[in-house]
Amino acid sequence: MIPITNTNNTNADVVVVGGGMVGALTAAALGACGLDVVMLEQKPPPPFDGASYDLRVSALSEASERMLDAVGAWSQIQQLRLCPYRRMLVWDSETSAKTLFDSSRIGKPHLGHIVENRVIQLSLWQQLGEMDNVTVICPASVQALNTGVGHVSVNTDAGEFSGSLLVAADGANSSVRTMAGLSVEGGYYDQHALVATVNTQYPQRDITWQRFTPGGPQAFLPLAGQRASMVWYESPETIAKLKELPQREFIDAMTSAFPEELGCIASVDAKGSFPLQRQHASSYVSPRVVLVGDAAHSVHPLAGQGVNMGMLDAAELVDCVVSSYSSGKDIGSLRTLRRYERARRPANELMIRFLDGIHQIFEPGGQQWLKQAFRSAALRGAEHLTPVNELCMRTAMGLTGNLPPLARGRLPLHV
Numbered sequence: 001m002i003p004i005t006n007t008n009n010t011n012a013d014v015v016v017v018g019g020g021m022v023g024a025l026t027a028a029a030l031g032a033c034g035l036d037v038v039m040l041e042q043k044p045p046p047p048f049d050g051a052s053y054d055l056r057v058s059a060l061s062e063a064s065e066r067m068l069d070a071v072g073a074w075s076q077i078q079q080l081r082l083c084p085y086r087r088m089l090v091w092d093s094e095t096s097a098k099t100l101f102d103s104s105r106i107g108k109p110h111l112g113h114i115v116e117n118r119v120i121q122l123s124l125w126q127q128l129g130e131m132d133n134v135t136v137i138c139p140a141s142v143q144a145l146n147t148g149v150g151h152v153s154v155n156t157d158a159g160e161f162s163g164s165l166l167v168a169a170d171g172a173n174s175s176v177r178t179m180a181g182l183s184v185e186g187g188y189y190d191q192h193a194l195v196a197t198v199n200t201q202y203p204q205r206d207i208t209w210q211r212f213t214p215g216g217p218q219a220f221l222p223l224a225g226q227r228a229s230m231v232w233y234e235s236p237e238t239i240a241k242l243k244e245l246p247q248r249e250f251i252d253a254m255t256s257a258f259p260e261e262l263g264c265i266a267s268v269d270a271k272g273s274f275p276l277q278r279q280h281a282s283s284y285v286s287p288r289v290v291l292v293g294d295a296a297h298s299v300h301p302l303a304g305q306g307v308n309m310g311m312l313d314a315a316e317l318v319d320c321v322v323s324s325y326s327s328g329k330d331i332g333s334l335r336t337l338r339r340y341e342r343a344r345r346p347a348n349e350l351m352i353r354f355l356d357g358i359h360q361i362f363e364p365g366g367q368q369w370l371k372q373a374f375r376s377a378a379l380r381g382a383e384h385l386t387p388v389n390e391l392c393m394r395t396a397m398g399l400t401g402n403l404p405p406l407a408r409g410r411l412p413l414h415v
């Protein structure tokens with residue numbers, strides 16, 4: 001049951017704008033730590049009916065799984081639908097160099113889970129609905145931001161809401177970020193992603209596939225049962241043409257473009273396309289306002305890191321806010337917020353550059369022979385050098401670095 005509340009509770013410790021996966025996790029963790037939270041979302045998540053699949057899926061890392069578990073949402077996700085994967089095969093179609101990542105090499109039962117975005121969001125909203133100190137207002141669209149001494153408020157079409165801190169989790173085109181005067185660097189890739197949920201001839205196994213071709217990467221992610229999510233990165237023009245193809249021709253195009261090992265596609269449930277951007281906010285904080293998730297950074301989805309990075313933002317921010325609150329300090333002060341920014345911005349910048357680097361060495365054009373030599377060396381190195389292979393897996397699982405409590409599976413100290 002989704003809590004969509006109309007309430008007189010317009011004042012809180014923290015106002016979260018955006019109830020997507022990152023905003024809802026932030027609200028749930030702050031609420032579970034005892035703070036009063038108002039979460040504002042412009043549109044409710046579509047209901048889960050069991051029969052249809054959400055086109056948008058995420059490869060959730062172990063760190064994200066722990067965070068969702070700490071706020072009580074993981075068991076709900078397990079009850080709805082998820083698909084664990086133990087192995088990931090990455091290869092280059094031009095050189096045939098490949099790397100297999102297998103979680104058993106690091107003693108883990110799986111590398112991660114593929115979960116529909118709607119399932120993650122609904123499970124978090126379910127938890128929010130059980131917290132007396134969290135109010136969800138939906139629909140509510142933020143239109144203006146006002147910061148004053150000791151408080152911040154937003155005007156929405158559902159009224160005015162205020163708190164000591166405002167968390168902007170309103171996505172890549174964040175209007176709160178603009179209202180707070182925070183700028184972003186970056187732009188769009190000359191590549192779109194075509195995503196299709198397909199019905200496969202055989203039940204899926206525990207492996208994800210990623211192949212790099214001269215046109216762009218292709219990914220095949222297993223879903224529960226005989227479903228899979230196929231992602232095809234190509235030029236915007238090619239993707240526009242593919243999207244218009246009738247079902248039979250579309251299946252033929254997918255079958256001939258994707259590797260034979262994947263077997264036959266029986267039918268296509270849904271397809272859609274997404275422009276891809278790389279952007280990073282120059283600063284994550286301004287007085288009483290802080291950015292998390294895609295509002296702070298957007299990355300190329302080829303390594304499935306976007307929401308995992310956003311969830312780590314949430315974990316770090318919650319730790320900073322709860323420790324300030326517990327020691328009687330101002331949770332909206334720049335001192336509190338800068339601690340979060342210092343922990344997350346350099347880590348996110350590193351990931352953005354790394355993903356940009358992968359995109360560049362696999363993109364068409366430039367000195368192909370040099371790129372090919374580099375790709376081959378990188379994939380063979382990651383395959384044969386055990387420490388490199390293991391480090392890649394641990395990094396993708398969100399298990400490296402100094403992890404905040406939530407990413408270790410527990411809530412920061414209760415206030």
Ligand SMILES: Cc1cc2nc3c(=O)[nH]c(=O)nc-3n(C[C@H](O)[C@H](O)[C@H](O)COP(=O)(O)OP(=O)(O)OC[C@H]3O[C@@H](n4cnc5c(N)ncnc54)[C@H](O)[C@@H]3O)c2cc1C
Nearest residue numbers: 018020021022042059142170171293294304305306307308
């Ligand atoms: C093709 C593709 C595949 C991807 N695959 C993966 C993957 O495998 N793994 C992974 O980690 N990431 C993946 N990503 C990235 C991931 O989807 C994003 O990083 C993630 O959705 C960001 O979550 P968010 O909560 O920060 O923002 P969003 O999901 O954009 O949520 C923002 C929310 O704010 C609300 N909102 C916006 N403006 C307002 C307003 N003014 N007032 C109130 N509410 C507002 C919106 O309605 C929305 O619900 C993929 C992305 C793409 C495009």
